[in-house]
Amino acid sequence: MPLLARIMIRTALIWQALGFSGAALLLAAKAGVAPPIFWNLLEAHLQALFFGWMIQFAGGVAYWIMPRFDAAGNRGRIWPVVGACIGLNFAAVLPTLRAILSMLSLPAPLWLAALGGLSAMLGCAMLALHLWPRILPFRNLPRHADG
């Protein structure tokens, strides 16, 4: 498993654990056994689990496991995956930051949510840009000239 896939999968697992912990607080607030202030976590919960966990996890595994371009294991350009990793994490971080600001009764600007949405779009697009050429049929991989 390459380093970037390890980073993405580990970060995704952290978002998964944080997202489900937030969900437990949300359910407790819904049940009335925790203060309603935790409802501020709803948007962060959705973004963390959708972009931070699911898409990033799937992206990390796809980067690791999808067909490569040659027998040396070349996975193609790495920068779109780095961009996807940054974008998807910002898509989870910014709404979380906004939720924390709201819970602390501090100003929680809407542009944080908008920037989070933009990061999500860019992250998904970059992931697709990297993965598209790696969707290949089974074939004999070309070997390097030195054999």
Next chain:
Amino acid sequence: MYLQAQVLIKTALLHLLAAGLLGGGLLVSTAFGNASLAPLRPLLYHLLAVGWITQLIAGVALWMFPPFSRERPRGNEVLGWVAYGALNSGLILRAIAEPLLSWRPQPWQSIILALSGILQALAIWLIVIALWPRIKGRGGKR
């Protein structure tokens, strides 16, 4: 595919089936102008997102990620079993308590709903702990 992965993936498929039935029922009920089933909508989303997708991913990851060691390729399998129990019991408790809390609120339902959240979060932490040491590169590089 080893037993634990089979059980997780088959249970995920059962959640998908339940979500399909519930989703269909909700659509039919909405088409006839009946809004009384609306409190079941969050349950539908969570059957899909937690019971189906999350459990399927966990099952496949526990099966296919690099082995923990030669002697114990899946690491501590107890973590996976406890997570399986916590995730599914948490979802079942939610399926019972959440709609009832909307239809006929009783104090015990609040406790059950909060407990369901704790069980699901516990399950995910255990899955993360089980998978974490298996995320490694060639030669065991972490």
